[in-house]
Amino acid sequence: MQFISFEKLKFLAAAFVFALALAGCSQTPETIGAMAKTSIQEVFRADPRFKDTGIEVIQVQLSVDGDRQYKGLASVKHAGVMHQVPVKVLVDGLSIKWSTEPDAFSFIPPNRPPQ
Secondary structure: OOOOOHHHHHHHHHHHHHHHHHHHHHHHHHHHHHHHHHHHHHHHHHOOOOOOOOEEEEEEEEEEOOOEEEEEEEEEEOOEEEEEEEEEEEEEEEEEEEOOOOOOOOOOOOOOOOO
């Protein structure tokens, strides 16, 4: 059985951290937009207010709005109609947090539980 020396292990760990840092620097508005699209769609699938409404996120286009902040529009399709919803995104390390105005999805009728 062969063991890795402590020096080699330190080098590999440093290389891994450096690679992660480089990956974090390459986050473009397009990449963040794709991550936001996935996140928004996941909420639509899980949230009882939107589940089974057929709402679909087509695209999220963003531009830089400050350090780790982006703003733009989410193209959302519901009942055959395309809606443009303003969205703000904050990149926090490897995760993102997005937000909209409270009434941003008011075009979707309330989802009523089966009776």
